[in-house]
Amino acid sequence: MSGPLYSWGRYPRLPQTGHACHWRDELAAALERLVRSQGSTLAFGNGRSYGDSCLAASDHVLQARGLNRLIEADWQAGVVRAEAGATLGEVLAAAIPRGWFLAVTPGTQFATLGGAIANDVHGKNHHRRGTFGSQLLRFGLLRHGEGLLTCSPGENPELFAATVGGLGLTGVIVWAEIRLIPIRASRIEGRQQRFGGLAEFFALSAELDERHEYGVAWIDCLACGSRTGRGIYSVGEHARYGRLEVEEPTRLRVPLTPPVSLINRLSLRAFNELHWRRQPAAPSRLRCGYQPFFYPLDRLLNWNRIYGRPGFQQYQCVIPEAGAEPAVGELLRAIGESGQGSFLAVLKRCGDVPSPGLLSFPLPGTSLALDFPQRAALGRLFARLDAIVREAGGRLYPAKDAHMSGSDFRRAYPAWERLEALRDPTLESRFWQRVTRQ
Ligand SMILES: Cc1cc2nc3c(=O)[nH]c(=O)nc-3n(C[C@H](O)[C@H](O)[C@H](O)COP(=O)(O)OP(=O)(O)OC[C@H]3O[C@@H](n4cnc5c(N)ncnc54)[C@H](O)[C@@H]3O)c2cc1C
Structure with a gap:
């Protein structure tokens, strides 16, 4: 356990107890423990979300930041697979010397891969490349009671679509494989x-x-x-x-x-x-x-x-x-x-x-x-x-x-009910409670 965690805006002030996990093969047991003791939880990346979407309804989060290893890379094709707690900065540190850059990056390199997927983040080139999800090839998703599923546009496509921008509610993202863009210089x-x-x-x-x-x-x-x-x-x-x-x-x-x-x-x-x-x-x-x-x-x-x-x-x-x-x-x-x-x-x-x-x-x-x-x-x-x-x-x-x-959210995001249907019921955020039940 670590000290209290907050979202980036430090508002609402709802201290979260973090439960850290450092190994992929220990994640399922860590999730199980949290569900048994707290009823529900939520994966926490690096807390760069401002409001309450990264805060668990139970105030007990499963910290994924310790899962930060690079798993595999094809430096010819510019494809990287890393654990979901790796930050964008950590991916860049491996990619830049080899002539590659993130195809889409938000305004902070401290966001993790898991967080970037869960909010389907966008950057200064949205007009050209769309969101982070457009550069995402596949990921591993741990769902309570279902184990680890590989999701891509061709494999478990419904879960893929629901997890991209799915606010961490469909499962814990364990690893992700993304496509990079070639660069000749870093400036x-x-x-x-x-x-x-x-x-x-x-x-x-x-x-x-x-x-x-x-x-x-x-x-x-x-x-x-x-x-x-x-x-x-x-x-x-x-x-x-x-x-x-x-x-x-x-x-x-x-x-x-x-x-x-x-x-x-x-x-x-x-x-x-x-x-x-x-x-x-x-x-x-x-x-x-x-x-x-x-x-x-x-x-x-x-x-x-x-x-x-x-x-x-x-x-x-x-x-x-x-x-x-x-x-x-x-x-x-x-x-x-x-x-x-x-x-x-x-x-x-x-x-x-x-x-x-x-x-x-x-x-x-x-x-x-x-x-x-x-x-x-x-x-x-x-x-x-x-x-x-x-x-x-x-x-x-x-x-x-x-x-x-709640009414503004449901009007603006009419697909929310499809996400709710695919939500892992053991994952629940303060945000989701607020906008779907009020
Ligand atoms: C200075 C600054 C600039 C920013 N600029 C932009 C920008 O330009 N564009 C933009 O789109 N956003 C921007 N953001 C927002 C930020 O990119 C997102 O909030 C991002 O999701 C934060 O990632 P995180 O790893 O800190 O995740 P957290 O904030 O900890 O969590 C965010 C969501 O991801 C989920 N999550 C995290 N890890 C996992 C996992 N392993 N499995 C499943 N779910 C997970 C959480 O449950 C939560 O729902 C900015 C933020 C800051 C502080």
């Missing part, structure tokens, strides 16, 4: 460009995403009036020449959790203004390592602590293409007027590569994600944002969520 080259408003963002994304592997925008969530929707667009690709180098992870960390959030309206306005002004008005070249490009936040360990003891919530929604521009405008106006939010605000166009998962989050449209220090007033703002998302036919991302209503 990233691209460009950055300021935009003055949403119309410009949409024009830029239409022009740039087609030509670049990666594209994403930072947005100033506090800008109001004529400046609403201003931000900085970044695009990039793997450099054609250079070294294949695994970058050193950071050692910088936030040492403790302050009693209150260090993010407030004043510090946020100042940061956003500075960040915006630092970017030259004309497009500029971008050359950097893969870590600052893909994982800027990973460079400060435990950064989630800056929100203080109350924690924080992330609001991430995706709005279908047709109504995206007016709806995102409304969302930003509501956020700007509230004066809440943080400097971590991201706008991204999602493409139309279909996700293999039943409950995958992305859909063709625009995704907006931003963090908010936890406080009572957030409820009113989130209710307003939810109404805008609902009206536009959009949905929220379960991996980031701690507030979505």
